[in-house]
Structure formats: C-alpha cells, structure tokens
Amino acid sequence: MVKVAKNGRKDLGGNSASISNDHLKLISPTDQAPDPEVADRPVRRKFTAAYKLRILREAEQCPPGQVGVLLRREGLYSSHLTNWRRQREEAEREALAPQKRGRRAKDVHPLAHRVTELERENERLKQRLAKAEIIIDVQKKISSLLGISSNLPESDKDN
Numbered sequence: 821m822v823k824v825a826k827n828g829r830k831d832l833g834g835n836s837a838s839i840s841n842d843h844l845k846l847i848s849p850t851d852q853a854p855d856p857e858v859a860d861r862p863v864r865r866k867f868t869a870a871y872k873l874r875i876l877r878e879a880e881q882c883p884p885g886q887v888g889v890l891l892r893r894e895g896l897y898s899s900h901l902t903n904w905r906r907q908r909e910e911a912e913r914e915a916l917a918p919q920k921r922g923r924r925a926k927d928v929h930p931l932a933h934r935v936t937e938l939e940r941e942n943e944r945l946k947q948r949l950a951k952a953e954i955i956i957d958v959q960k961k962i963s964s965l966l967g968i969s970s971n972l973p974e975s976d977k978d979n
Contacts (some may be wrong), residue, residue, distance in 0.1 A: 851972065867900075872904045872907070872908075873908070875890070875894060875900075875901070875904070876901065876904055876905065878890055879901055888900075892932065
C-alpha cells in the first residue's frame with residue numbers, strides 16, 4: 821500500500837522517497853486526447869488461404885538462407901510457415917479420405933432411444949392387459965355356468 825504524507829513524501833512500506841505533488845496529479849481525459857494512430861486493442865491479422873499457399877510456394881522455392889528475407893518482407897514468423905504447412909497437410913489428407921455416400925444421417929435427439937424403448941414397453945404391457953382381460957372374462961363365464969359367486973367388490977361387478 822502506498823501512503824502519501826502531507827509533506828509530499830511517499831511511503832512504500834518503510835522506504836521514503838521525496839516526490840513533489842506535480843507527479844501525483846491525475847490527467848483527466850479532456851487534458852490529453854489519445855493518439856489516433858494507436859488502436860485501443862490490437863487487430864488480429866487474418867490470412868486468406870490463397871495468401872498462405874502463395875507464401876508457402878515462395879518459401880519452398882527460396883534458396884537456403886533466403887526464407888528469412890521472405891518472412892521479414894511479409895512481416896511473418898517462422899511459426900506461421902510451420903502452422904500453415906501443417907494445415908495444408910491436414911487438408912490434403914481430408915481431401916483424399918474416402919467420403920461417405922448417400923444422404924446425411926439425421927441428427928438423433930438424445931432422448932429418442934429412450935422414447936422408442938418406452939413405446940416398446942407400452943405395447944408389451946397393452947398385450948399383457950388384453951390377455952388378462954380375456955382370462956378374466958373366461959373366468960366370469962365359467963363361474964356363472966358353475967354357479968360360483970364371485971367375491972368382487974360392487975364397483976368391479978359392473979365391468
């Protein structure tokens with residue numbers, strides 16, 4: 821923490837230095853306009869594919885020791901060449917890779933598998949219910965033929 825005493829001295833944790841008040845005054849934005857030539861934030865350079873290929877061809881044709889001259893002239897770094905060569909090799913590999921034929925597959929919803937699974941289970945349960953209803957109807961008919969009374973509650977006798 822910096823403390824400024826009334827006498828104009830600045831205390832930096834035990835060390836004292838004599839500083840005049842002129843050095844401590846703040847400059848407001850109206851006092852000094854920023855330099856219009858300097859950007860607030862540096863703009864990242866973007867290189868087109870054609871430019872990259874042209875520079876790579878020139879670099880490959882340069883005699884030994886002349887690549888540095890090319891890089892200085894273009895304002896580039898050797899890492900640019902390394903990255904661009906890697907990008908070119910990857911693009912060539914992708915271009916030569918076998919392509920899938922036919923229509924593109926539709927994007928599958930993450931829950932689509934679960935939905936189909938539940939639909940199958942629903943159909944299976946409907947079939948079991950139909951079989952159970954048939955069995956119950958047969959049991960009712962047999963009990964009425966044999967004169968056996970059912971011990972079902974009143975709500976179930978109506979069905």
